[in-house]
Amino acid sequence: MLLGNNSNTYFVASGFGKQSDWYQNILKTPTVSIQVGRQRMDVMTHPMTPEESGEAMISYARRYPKAAKVICRQVGYRVDGSEADYRTVEREAIPFVSLYPLEN
Numbered sequence: 369m370l371l372g373n374n375s376n377t378y379f380v381a382s383g384f385g386k387q388s389d390w391y392q393n394i395l396k397t398p399t400v401s402i403q404v405g406r407q408r409m410d411v412m413t414h415p416m417t418p419e420e421s422g423e424a425m426i427s428y429a430r431r432y433p434k435a436a437k438v439i440c441r442q443v444g445y446r447v448d449g450s451e452a453d454y455r456t457v458e459r460e461a462i463p464f465v466s467l468y469p470l471e472n
Contacts, residue, residue, distance in 0.1 A: 376468075376469050377466055377467065377468055377469075378402070378404065378411070378466070378467040379416070379424045379464050379465070379466055379467070380464065380465050380467060381421075381424070381425070381428075381439070381462050381463070381464050381465075382462060382463050382464070382465065383439060383442065383443060383462060384443070385443070385461055385462065385463070386463055391415075391463065391465070394413040394415070394465060395415065398412055398413045398414070399411070399412055399413070399470070400413060400467075402467060409469050409470075410469070410470045411467040411468055411469050411470060412467070412468045412470055413465050413466070413467055413468075414465065414466045414467075414468070415463060415464075415465050416463065416464040416465060416466055418458060418459040418463070419455075420464065420466075421458040421459070421462065421463050421464040422451075422454060422455035422458040422459060424458075424464045425454045425455075425457065425458045425462065425464070426451050426454050426455070429449070429454050433449060436449075436454065437449065439462070440453075440454070440457050440462075443457070443461050443462060444461070445457045445460075445461060
């Protein structure tokens with residue numbers, strides 16, 4: 369899941385948790401290259417706190433309620449759509465990472 373906002377900051381969820389290879393890689397090497405559409409950019413990554421991750425998931429769920437429930441179900445959680453449920457899933461299973469473009 370990739371979310372963008374007006375400040376060119378992107379948020380990515382690690383659907384398979386903190387043990388995902390890519391998540392472990394960014395912990396070791398936080399500067400990476402990404403492609404969004406046709407645009408390539410170098411970014412600095414920052415693992416978000418469980419609280420920040422919960423807020424990012426709630427924001428996503430507000431925009432895409434059906435998709436948010438499917439994502440949670442895929443990692444073994446059934447959610448009722450409440451903010452409390454999404455915060456629990458993020459705290460326990462799906463960390464988010466923020467991506468900030470580096471100045472060229």
